[in-house]
Amino acid sequence: VTTRTKNLFVELTGTHFKLVNQVLVLLATSLVERGGKLEGVEVVTKKGRVVTPVLEKREMKLSVPKCNSLLGLSLSAREVASLLGRMGYGVREVGKDFVVLNVPPYRTDILHEVDLIEDVAIAYGYENFVPELPNLATIGGELEIERFSSSLRELVIGLGYQEVMLPILSSREKQEKFAAIEGLVTLANPVSKLYDCLRVSLLPGLLGFLALNKHLELPQRIFELGDVVVVDEKEETRTRSVRKLALATCDSDVGYEAIASDVDAILSSLEMRYRLLPCENANFIRGRCAEIRVKNESIGVMGEVNPSLLEDYEIWVPVVMAELDVTKLCEITRT
Template identity: 35%
Template sequence: MPTINVSIKDLNMLSAKEFTYEELESEAILLVKGEIEGVDGDDIIVDVKDSNRPDLWSTEGIARVLKSHYTDEKGIKEYKVEESDIYLHVDRTVDDVRPFIVAAVIEDVEITEDLLIQLIQIQEKVCLSFGRKRKRVALGIYDFDKIKSPLTYKAVKPESVKFIPLEYKVEMTLKEILETHPKGIEYKDLLKDFDKYPIVVDSKNNILSMPPIINSQYSGKVSEKTKNLFLEVTGTDLEDTKVALNILVAAIADRSGKIKSVTLDYGEEKLVTPDFTPKKMKVKFDDIENITGIKLTLKEMKDLLEGFCYNVKRAKDSLEVEYPSYRQDILHPIDVIEDILISYGYNKIEPHLPEIATVGDLDPLEVFCEDVRNLLPGFGAQEILNFTMTNIEHQFTKMNLEERDVIEIANPVSSKWSCIRSWIIPSLMEFFETNVSQEYPQQIYELGDVLILDESAETGCHTVKRLAWALADKESNFTKAKQVFDFVMKSIGLEYEIIEEDHPSFIRGRCARVKVGDRKVAYIGEIHPQVLENFNLGFPVCAFELNISEIFKLKK
């Protein structure tokens, strides 16, 4: 978790309230999920126990929450952004390297020692944690008086340009920076596999920086004499770069300065940043009471949220809340309810014994699943356990299927883990591919979770238990798969009907659908030769996949 260095004097100035160390330790810092880890005179070290709130990783961010909670300045702080003619062209050469950039200008900034300390801290913390060591997001701060609009963000050959890196005295090519500069060596993995590296230049062809590695000495050196700042954030996700920019701009503007917009030209689309338009969400009154266990009046709920940087109004049976644009952690009403509890104070909640005494027990579905698992080893099948995370290629492309909507990861660390599986047989095929050099026959099964999109569900999806079995062998065929399937169904005690139905992953005419009553519960068949080729398999494979959650309901 991030640890933040905070000056109590600076914090009190920004929050417009005089806190003592004792008040901060016992109550105020708890509002930002923080604990004071150490003290050095006026400075305290705050351990923020929340990796999803980069807006709190600075004195300004903490002060913003305390000011909203303890003073009359409630709700979302408004940041006025003046239109400007500052222009930044995004060349499409950066698409494959680092495709997104957003920017802002702040004029008439009073740069103090406290602000310089916090700027360094924000850059370090946001780039390290939220930015995943600059891979997802990297921030740059410059002396705007040395920059001439329009600017350009582009990718160039590593040896085609030179500039003097920050705190250096000699010019270096981009290749030399990556190979010899301390920051280049530290972050070279972010660029080394590309033919071109990104740079930001102004209209006079002065190089501002080589994102996400290093700023130039020419414009990247900021001191207490600097009056006007140019800020840019580059990254691999546009929304993340916007959030990081808003955090940085808000932190500076909380002290002083006049915010000006920058127009970004992405070719077919133009974007103006920063954008502080609040985000909206509705939270039902019943959910608030049921989850918190506290009966709160409308006024109390409104006061608690407005004291936590929200704007609030009533909407029939719910609250309609607005929250700051830099709050990327609010994904669901439960996140707003958590903030109600934090604002209320966990230490004020009185514990109560449950009115009904209960005895814990295993979930009946899990007991049923365990019984089913124990059926297959008797056939010589080996149980395996795969990840529920996978990728579109394995789920659809390699299985001869057209791609359909599944739960995808917004910012996957690896393309190998980019979505949640919607069926299990592809995982078994991947297992066979990994073990292609092992002895045959190979008979495996897995009883695990898949996630299915469901707009009616609270989370937008529901979890289904499924059993998948597969046999890789030269004598693998439909009959062998049906024998195992028949044993499973008879052991469960359910009669079923096999109906002819084709599926692109199976051989036409050697595939069937299984029905119990009027419910379709399984596919069974021989895997299509093209699928075998896609997974580099030389033996035939037969398989089935059974909806255990549905079977459990029918069994009951």
């Protein structure tokens, strides 16, 4: 194809005729708009013969009152017809409170009456709309848990941690590597085994992240502040979202005291008095982990990760981790 080419034969291949035809129509009408002349090609299929591109004529009816209601305008039917004419529609009929239109074949994005109303707004000009305050009895605002999470995030970043954001979908295999994890919410029809359940803990994701980045220089200090989903039969959906904070430090000589000092810095900054209790958790080294309690309520756990668990992730240096229940911490700050 050169600047002197006058005849073009366009061929498209696909598995869905309607979609292939839509692409062909877009391409062909774009060339016609630039001065080309369109000629059809007869294609023999198993269902018979068809001349392509198939330029379907579609009629749609637009309610003028509905258009004005959604846009907050007072346009007449003739004004609506004029605006849509400028957008390339063919106007077939103009009634008292409706307009009948011919939709151009290349407008494959027009699926509903609302799409026509959007084009009316575009032709009218967004800059011509007069801003109005919504007639609502309340004013939107940031949720308390979000404000608390933002403060907590800044605090952890100040301790030298780098934030990571991992998907809430996880794999059952990864989640069940952690011995203390149970009650997973699984998907009925997962697309992949990599994402067949909702995470109930942030710790597996952080360990997986460290495993993928073990070629980078040490120490590595990462955290995630995000939601997990737990089973709760009292809820309508029988599940409940819980905000959690997880910390992880990977270094050649890191130990329990490192994660304990960071957790102490976080809780002290929140002016929370806490207690540490010995706990039996197979994910951590026995005697090198602790349950964290605030006001006699368990809000998390921390410790040195069990070497057998690290071996599963092919991590060959010590790792210390902590996980705190941010939802509970936020509730405690209110009392």
